[in-house]
Amino acid sequence: MNIIVAGLSHKTASIEIRERLSFSSRNLTTPLQEIVNFPAIYEAIILSTCNRVEIVCTAADSEKVIREIKIFLADFHKLSLDEITPHLYFYTGQDAIRHVFRVASSLDSMIVGEPQILGQLKDAYRSAVANKTTGSILNRFLHKAFSVAKRVRTETDIASSAVSISFAAVELARKIFDNLEDKKILLIGAGEMAELVTRHLVSHMVKELFITNRTFEHAFLLAQEFGGRVLKFDELFDNFAPMDIIISSTDAHDIIITYEKIAKALHARKNKPMFLIDIAVPRNIDPRVNDLPNVYLYNIDDLDGIVEKNRQVREKEAKQAEEIVEKEQMRFYVWLQQQEVTPTIITLKEKFESIRLKEIEKTFSHWEGLREEDKEKINALTHAIVNKILHGPINFLKTKGEKNRFPIEEIKKIFNLNDKEDA
């Protein structure tokens, strides 16, 4: 039995290709059924996220499976083989195990350590279980992948720090305020980065969001999207006191939030902390406000600096994580081998026995005048021959097969044990 991973990810394919090859995670029944209908494939899981599409399956003959999966992907998405082949990667055996463990632990993600992928993998597995396309090997494999991911998460700091500006801002907010649920946020202006930061803050349970913009319509649209309230731009500036977090991103060419205004607001709010994020270039907030007690001002460079530092931390932690993955991969591989040796021996014996019986039947049927005792002698003779021939390969499997996949594959190839129908 072999584990095979076939797929494409942000590393091998552009977003256009990934979109065209993706599966709807809500309805995986049809594709899952189609895959397991291929003769060489026993079990299958489909993982489809915005960054990757992967099919994890078990089969005896990996080369055949790779061909079948290519055909399946092309047919299912109505593309030609030539269009998809350059973007696909295939892993088998230990590489496949390592790959899935790395994906689950978020080591293969676009942002290393981001936590969503594990949830997505769990969902993918659940769909496959619901569609009964997993068996004993994949069940064990995926549960192992989840526990490896958990180990990586608890034993390394890979996910402990933000590596994007918007996450860094949220993380800082949480290091200042702890709980963001009852905090008031003000977004001044617009812009991609500001909206991204706001989106992340809102996803952290922030309930009170105020938006202001020189153009009312734009503020209104944003407010609708995030569920915030629009403040009039001109009224705003006497109204900083209630705000805990202010994100400023206007295209004003000078400072619009002055030291005095923040000092006044701070006094009115009895020195409760304020977190100011200045994403605008040129800056909107007087840098001196950072000198006020309990006021924390971060501009885009500060946030960049944090992200860079965190990225270095993650890279260091990733090495440790890779070591964990490698160890677990070896361990799982040994288990997989043990599953393999006995069934291979049985298949081998069955195959030879069936050949022997067929040939004996053939011979007996046109050999007239054969006595019962002669038949028995011939039976015993052929049986002995088969056993003698098999003695070598079986011994070979028993001694070498436990540690190494190679002999199993070779034996299977030599004796043609891989075809489901044939066996």
Add this chain to the structure above:
Amino acid sequence: MQITPLLYFKPIEIYLFYLTLTIYCIGTINFLIYLIKPRPLFSLLAFYITIIGFVFHSIIFIFRYFTYACFPVTDLHQSLFFFAWCFVGVFIIFNIKHKIPVLGSFVTPLAIVFLISSATLFTQKPVQIPPPLRSIWLPIHTTLAFLGEAFLGLAFCGGVMYLIQENQIKNKKWSRFLHRLPSLQTLDDLNYLCLSLGFPFLTLGIITGSIWAEYAWGSYWNWDPKETWSLVTWLIYAALLHGRLTIGWRGRRAAYFLIIGFAVVLFTFLGVNLLLPGLHSYDSFTSP
């Protein structure tokens, strides 16, 4: 002061003392590892070890209570020993309730310092306090005062943590340490909570002390150095509490206050006894 530990301590006391100290040290090491590698395992281990240390700490105290037939807070050694006990005890309760194990990385080293200092501050033999002072007010006054000071000690640790964390966030010096310490809000809340628990206990400690003084010496307030410095301590914390409630003295300013306040607490506690003569100097119990 002569170093004659065998006159002072019973041998079993010494063994138990070293045992307690060793267990606390192991707990502290775990807490410090937790600071570097924040795995829940280390914090749990550290916390349980500290609790075991606390049990032995308590056993010594109970042993003394029965051996000397008196609430054993009669001299500087016993006082500091009891204070360390209050400090660790308050931390244990606090951590069970509020789950801030990283506080232990600051509390347990301090507790060890208190214990080791207590070991060097013994008199020739345990003070037999004179009958006028043998009263129910001894345990009441000392327990209340020390509980208050223990909470203020926690607030001191919280203040130190706040300053470290605030410095990182304010000056954008992000180290991995940032993730080890709780958020500013949590620390500020912690400090305020400790202050608002410690201050009433401290106040009650001072009040019961003055009632006891009335019984013992015939006057509520004698302006001896201990009393004067207690008042100074009380005023510092009262000012902080007042400032916090009215004009929002929070954050860094509050943290500085808590650190200075606790330094004064320690001076009132130790400095006054060691440096300034007065009624509370334990060898002058019989005066005035």
